Structures are given as structure tokens and as C-alpha cells.
Amino acid sequence: xxxxxxxxxxQPGVDRLSALPDELLVTILDGLDTRSALxxxxxxxxxxxxxxxxxxxxxxxxGMFPPPVYQQSxxxxxxxxxxxxxxxxxxxxxxxxxxxxxxxxIPQPGRRLRLEFFDPxxxxxxxxxxxxxxxxxxxxxxxxxxKPVARHIAYFFPRHYLDDESAQFIRSLTLGGCSLxxxxxxxxxxxxxxxxxxxxxxxxxxYAGVFSRCPGLxxxxxxxxxxxxxxxxxxxxxxxxxxxxIIELVVYNCSFQAIRLLALPALERLECSGSPVSLAxxxxxxxxxxxxxxxxxxxEGDPWDDRYGDYTLxxxxxxxxxxxxxxxxxxxxxxxxxxxxxxxxxxxxxxxVLRRLLxxxxxxxxxxxxxxxxxxxxxxLEVFHVSVTPCAEDSHRDVDIMWRPSKYRHHHLKEMxxxxxxxxxxxxxxxxxxxxxxxxxxxxVLMKGGPIEDRGLGGGWEVVAPQENGWSxxxxxxxxxxxxxxxxxxxxxxxxxA
Numbered sequence: 001x002x003x004x005x006x007x008x009x010x011q012p013g014v015d016r017l018s019a020l021p022d023e024l025l026v027t028i029l030d031g032l033d034t035r036s037a038l039x040x041x042x043x044x045x046x047x048x049x050x051x052x053x054x055x056x057x058x059x060x061x062x063g064m065f066p067p068p069v070y071q072q073s074x075x076x077x078x079x080x081x082x083x084x085x086x087x088x089x090x091x092x093x094x095x096x097x098x099x100x101x102x103x104x105x106i107p108q109p110g111r112r113l114r115l116e117f118f119d120p121x122x123x124x125x126x127x128x129x130x131x132x133x134x135x136x137x138x139x140x141x142x143x144x145x146x147k148p149v150a151r152h153i154a155y156f157f158p159r160h161y162l163d164d165e166s167a168q169f170i171r172s173l174t175l176g177g178c179s180l181x182x183x184x185x186x187x188x189x190x191x192x193x194x195x196x197x198x199x200x201x202x203x204x205x206x207y208a209g210v211f212s213r214c215p216g217l218x219x220x221x222x223x224x225x226x227x228x229x230x231x232x233x234x235x236x237x238x239x240x241x242x243x244x245x246i247i248e249l250v251v252y253n254c255s256f257q258a259i260r261l262l263a264l265p266a267l268e269r270l271e272c273s274g275s276p277v278s279l280a281x282x283x284x285x286x287x288x289x290x291x292x293x294x295x296x297x298x299x300e301g302d303p304w305d306d307r308y309g310d311y312t313l314x315x316x317x318x319x320x321x322x323x324x325x326x327x328x329x330x331x332x333x334x335x336x337x338x339x340x341x342x343x344x345x346x347x348x349x350x351x352x353v354l355r356r357l358l359x360x361x362x363x364x365x366x367x368x369x370x371x372x373x374x375x376x377x378x379x380x381l382e383v384f385h386v387s388v389t390p391c392a393e394d395s396h397r398d399v400d401i402m403w404r405p406s407k408y409r410h411h412h413l414k415e416m417x418x419x420x421x422x423x424x425x426x427x428x429x430x431x432x433x434x435x436x437x438x439x440x441x442x443x444x445v446l447m448k449g450g451p452i453e454d455r456g457l458g459g460g461w462e463v464v465a466p467q468e469n470g471w472s473x474x475x476x477x478x479x480x481x482x483x484x485x486x487x488x489x490x491x492x493x494x495x496x497x498a
Contacts, residue, residue: 056112057133061088061147078149081118088117089125096129112141118149119177123158131161134169142170145196146177154179154199162186181206185213196223203227204235204256211241211264219248226255239264242283251277273333284326289460291331324351329460333360334389354378358461360387360452367426372433376408384413384434385463387452388420388427413438416493417463421446423475428482432491435483441493446479450498471497 064084113133117126126144133139146155157175159182167186174194175181181202184190193210204227210220229235235255240262247266251259253274261267262282272279273293281287330351357378359371371386416434421427431444445463448470453462471479476497484491 056114057139058114059088059092059129060114060116061085061118062116064088077118081149082121085118085120089120089122092125092129096132111137111139112143113139114143114145116145116147118147119155123155127158127161130158131166134162135166138169140169141172143174143194144176144178145174148177148197156180157182159183181210184210187214189216190214191216192219193217194221194223195225196221198225200226200228204229204237207256208237208239211239211244211246215243215245217244217246220246221250221252222254223250223252224254234258236260238262240282287326289329290327291333293333326353327351328353329356330354331358331360331461334362351378351381353380355380356383356460357381358385358387358452360385361389362386363391364388364420364422365391369426369430369433372430375410375413375434375438379410380412381410382412383415385417385452385461386419386430388418388422390420408437410438410440412440414440414442415445416441416443417445417447419447419450419452419463421448421479423479423482425482428479431495432483432485435491435493435495436489439492443494443496445496445498447498465498469498 061084064087065080111133113130115126115130120126130142130144134142144157155178157178157180164186168189170187170190172192173187173190174196175198176194176196177198179199179201181195181198184193193214195207195210202225207222207225207227210217227235234257236258237256238260242263242265244264245266246264248269249261249264249267250271251273252271254277255275256277258278258280259272260280260282261270261284264284266286267284268286269289270287271291273291279292357374359374362368362371368386368388375381375384413434416431416438418427418431431446435441435444445465447463447465450466451464453464455461479497480495483495
């Protein structure tokens with residue numbers, strides 16, 4: 001490696017950073033936000049063209065506020081939003097002028113553009129940047145987020161700056177806070193769409209139309225979308241798109257009271273969580289990965305009344321048929337405050353090809369022994385994880401589940417993990433029953449605590465063991481005795497404490 005002589009190291013005023021090749025400098029600038037990257041152009045003429053080589057452009061209005069200031073009240077934001085937006089528009093205008101100073105901006109396929117701004121009085125600056133970036137700079141991944149203030153101004157995605165030809169360049173589109181959806185049928189090459197915090201004036205039919213108007217779509221995420229309805233008519237999103245190629249659908253904290261997937265033949269991954277919703281399935285032959293937050297789910301048939309009573313798990317899962325016959329990965333989260341298991345269970349919907357199952361956030365005052373019924377319903381299950389969550393201190397309700405175990409023997413389960421294990425009779429009985437009936441069982445891991453990392457749809461989850469083992473020798477002995485207290489039958493697998 002070449003080294004500098006002492007004389008070279010002592011030379012003042014030598015700009016060694018600018019001597020680096022463009023590729024390395026652009027890599028450094030890509031780690032900065034766009035405003036900071038643009039500020040480097042004052043260092044030397046050598047730097048003036050570098051921002052045009054960035055792979056990602058980002059203009060976030062919240063970056064112009066010190067963090068504590070942005071967390072002030074909406075009234076405070078409304079007072080300062082016009083001045084901040086004036087600076088924001090000025091920064092965009094200067095950037096556009098510099099980009100065209102010596103010709104056109106250097107196009108790069110696959111570029112990303114992230115815009116975040118308050119409801120604009122003058123949207124022309126933002127609109128012109130979007131149109132130019134898509135038409136001339138190679139932007140294919142576009143995110144436009146409108147941050148609300150107390151005085152709401154409708155913002156419409158700039159269709160007049162994007163003709164039919166330039167709209168074809170966009171592959172990934174995220175829209176937040178917009179007052180109208182763009183004509184998505186013009187975006188023929190769009191593969192990923194995220195809609196969040198969309199104006200309530202956008203009707204349910206507009207969301208349902210997304211699935212059939214974009215033949216190239218593969219992923220759709222709907223977040224915090226709350227369409228208004230007239231005269232208390234329930235907002236039912238009915239999807240009938242037999243020609244759709246959508247593989248992934250995520251619905252988070254939306255106010256759709258019912259979602260009916262009549263036909264999505266390519267759908268493989270589904271997640272619904274965050275708010276009350278009723279699910280019904282039609283032709284979904286490839287569905288393999290499902291994440292459901294059961295604490296918020298209510299029954300198909302009367303999803304918009306005040307019926308928040310006790311339901312059997314079977315009643316909730318029965319809607320998954322006929323999709324259940326294809327599901328290989330299933331996550332059930334008990335995230336609400338209601339009891340979703342009645343004191344008697346006769347069985348659950350069968351999952352013939354289910355391989356991995358996570359039952360998460362089960363209240364600690366529940367009788368978790370019923371989870372064994374899920375094992376009986378999934379004869380191909382290989383991985384079974386249960387996460388127990390401590391109840392609030394003022395919660396003293398013990399939920400005992402009555403059920404009739406069979407003499408069934410499971411031949412495929414290899415691993416069982418219980419996170420949040422407490423030495424209660426029902427938890428010990430669940431472990432004993434699994435070790436008694438699962439002949440292929442290799443290990444049972446009991447953890448006092450530890451996070452479960454969500455890898456996203458298709459990526460499953462991972463139970464992260466704590467760095468330090470929280471079990472004392474006496475606790476291990478007590479747990480083993482409680483689990484193996486009856487010695488006249490054989491137990492399969494090995495018991496581990498983590």
C-alpha cells in the first residue's frame with residue numbers, strides 16, 4: 001500500500017478527499033440526505049456534479065425542523081408550516097436549476113425519489129420535480145408523503161406532469177396523505193404499491209379497483225386507510241381479480257369492516273392486523289403465508305355490529321377455508337383485549353400442509369393447553385412456537401379451556417419453543433403432551449423471555465434467545481419434574497432451557 005512521506009502529510013490546504021474517484025465519493029454521499037449532499041457542492045468545483053450521480057434523492061420537510069419542534073401541536077405546525085414549505089420549495093427549485101445548469105440531469109435507471117412535505121399551497125414545485133425525475137432522471141421508485149397540518153389542503157398526485165409514456169417508468173409507488181388516487185391503469189409496469197393515510201374521500205371501490213387495473217402489480221400494502229361511507233353502510237372491500245398477478249397483500253389498521261377476496265389466483269402472502277375486519281376467501285389457490293391478529297377479528301356475516309363477545313377459535317379460523325388447504329406458514333396474534341376462545345372446543349379447521357406455526361401474545365392467564373388442538377389440526381407441522389405475554393397486574397381472570405384430547409400421534413413435529421414460559425400446570429401439561437405424542441420431536445425449548453423478530457411476509461419469524469440464561473438450577477429441576485411427573489409413558493425429544 002502506498003504511503004505518504006512526512007513532507008506530504010504536512011502540506012497545508014491539500015484536498016485529498018476530492019482526489020478520490022467519483023464512484024467512492026458518490027457512495028459516501030448516498031449515505032447522506034439529499035439536502036446535506038447538495039451542501040457539499042460548496043466545497044469545490046470538483047463536487048458540483050456529484051449530486052447528479054446519486055442513486056436516491058430525498059427531500060423531507062421534517063428534516064427542516066429540529067426533532068423536538070416537529071413534535072409540537074398541530075396548531076404550532078400550522079403556524080410555521082408555510083414558512084418551512086417556502087424553504088422546502090426553494091430547496092427544490094435550486095436543485096432543479098443546478099440540475100439543468102449544464103444540460104440535463106444524468107439519468108440512472110432504478111433511481112429512488114423520496115418526497116415528504118406539508119399540505120402545499122403551491123404544489124407546482126413538487127409536481128415539477130416528480131415529473132422531471134420520472135421522465136428524465138431514471139426514477140423508478142417513487143414515494144410521496146403528505147404530512148397533515150391543522151389546515152388541510154387537498155393534494156392530488158400530478159397526473160398532468162406524467163403522460164402515459166412516462167408513467168410506464170414507475171415500478172414502485174408509495175402514496176401517503178393524497179386526496180385522490182392517480183389513474184393506476186396508466187402505470188403498466190408498476191409492481192409494488194403502498195397506499196397509506198389516504199383521504200377518507202377516496203371510496204372503497206377505488207381500493208378494490210387497484211387489484212384489477214394494474215396487471216403488473218405483485219405487492220399491495222394498505223395502511224391506515226379509512227374510506228367514508230354514507231348512512232352507516234359497511235365498508236366492504238370486495239376483490240374479484242381473476243387476472244391479477246398480486247402475490248402479497250398487507251392490510252394494516254384500515255377501516256374496511258369486511259374484506260372478501262373472491263379471486264386472487266396468484267396471492268401467496270396475506271397479512272391483516274390492527275383493526276376490526278371480517279375475512280372471507282374465494283379462489284385463492286396459492287396462499288401459503290398468513291398473518292392474522294385474532295384479537296381484532298370478528299365474524300363474517302355481521303362484521304359491523306357491536307358484537308364483541310366470546311368466539312371460538314374454530315369460528316374465526318373457519319373463514320380461512322378453503323384457503324387453509326394451501327397455507328404452509330401461519331401466525332396467529334392475540335392482540336386485542338377480548339377473549340377469543342370459549343370454554344369448550346371440539347376441534348379446529350384443518351391445515352393439511354401447514355409447516356410452521358406461531359401462536360403469539362397469548363395472555364398468561366389463559367389455559368394454553370388448547371394450543372394442542374392446532375397441532376392436531378396440522379398433521380404436517382414441523383415447527384410450533386408459542387409466545388405467552390404477561391397480563392396486566394389488575395387482570396385476575398383465569399380462562400380454563402375444556403377440550404377432549406385424542407389419542408392422535410404426530411409424526412412430523414421437530415421443534416417446539418415456548419417464549420414467556422411460566423411453571424403453571426397448563427403450560428407444563430402442554431409441554432408434556434407434545435413430548436408424549438410427537439414421535440419426530442427433536443427439541444423443546446423453554447424461554448422465560450426474548451423477542452420474536454418478524455422477518456416480514458414470506459420471511460417468517462425468528463425467536464431470539466436472550467444473551468443470558470435466566471434459569472437457575474433449581475428452576476430447571478422443578479420444571480423437569482413438573483413436565484415428567486408421570487413416568488409410565490415415553491417422552492420424545494430433548495428439553496432445553498434458554
